[in-house]
Amino acid sequence: MRDYVRGLLGPVGRKNGWQLAEYVGHDVPAGLQHLLNRARWDPDEVRDDPQEYVAERLGEPDGVLIIDETGFLKKGTTSAGVQWQYSGTAGRTENCQVAVFAAYASTRGRTLVDRQLYLPKSWTSDRERCRAAGVPDGRAFATKTALARHLVTRALASLLPIAWVTADALYGQDWHFRRMLEEAESATSSPCRNRSRSSPCPGAGASTSSSPTHLRTPGSGSPAATAPRARASTTRRPRCCRPSRSSRVTGPRTAGGCWPAAASPARTRSPTTWHTQSRGPL
Incomplete structure (x- = not known):
């Protein structure tokens, strides 16, 4: 080995x-x-051994778990999960495999600690092809964000001391990923595209006194912001804060970046807002 x-x-x-x-x-x-x-x-036991080593040699109370994906360019069609798909490594669509990785970082060093191969639907729907490549019959299709949730869950249950979790916008925009972190009491604020009306973007709009530290995830050009595990706040600007193009409102805005209610144009439906949620010490 x-x-x-x-x-x-x-x-x-x-x-x-x-x-x-x-x-x-x-x-x-x-x-x-x-x-x-x-x-x-057993590949999982081989994974657990280095995690114990990393926890002993690199572990610190404020350790950071970093989630990101990368691609492996391939020539053929028999490697598990290979197909024409976007590769962040190449920066374009290529014939490749894609896997989601978890890395651990502290002031003492950084290293990879877990992995999960992404299997597209073209693979999971073809059981004979999966068997030929050694893919277990029980392996079903899972999105990259679902794979990331598995990685985080395993990492939090391991010996690794983790205080922060960070990822780029692909994972930060996923409500299930953020919700899982909130339930695990490991708050995060990944960059969000603010497309979901029913989920806040953790860390957005946090006060200056507790502003998160900005990190850059490996293999990605997107900055990822993290929020401390002990205390975090989540908020999101209401969608109604921006008036329609036909009824622009001039003048100063409030501290939150919105126009005063008196100056806002009339709306046919009530705004959707998310109130700030504070979490106390664990």
Whole structure:
């Protein structure tokens, strides 16, 4: 296993059995092929071991869990989950695999701690293709945000000391993702596109005294803002704050960026608002 991982991380052009074996000093690739094809080992237990190591060596009370996705460009069509889809790595649509990753960061260092392969519907609807690629029969379709929720849930249940969770707008705009964090008492404020009328964007409009620290997630150009786990507030500007194009209102706005009620144009329906919600210490 150590040689296999060393080969994957090394400067090997094509990471097939022969190339990896030559790089790590093996005469033939039989050992590496046995590891992948015939040896019995649990990938989840292999994941848990490094998490314990990371918690011991890098863990800090204010540790940050970072959620992001990345793509792996492929040539063929047999690798699990491969299809023509958008790849953030390439910045365009490519034939690739996509996976959602969880990374742990603290002042002592940073590293990956979990992963989940994304399987498009073209795969989950074709059981024979899944079996040929070694995908378990019980694996159903799940969106990337659903995979992210699984990663966060597992991380919060692990030994990793996590005080912050951060992700980019793809996950921040998902109401279920934000709701799950609120229920787990791990508040977050990812960038939101403010498309959902029924869900607040955590952290938006927070006071200056508790303004979040802005981070940049790996593999993404979108800044992600995080809010402290101990105290967080959520609010969202009412949709009615912006008047229609035909009835612009001039003059000063309130501190929240809205026009005074007296100056606002008449509305045929009541505004949808989300009140500030404060959470006390855990």
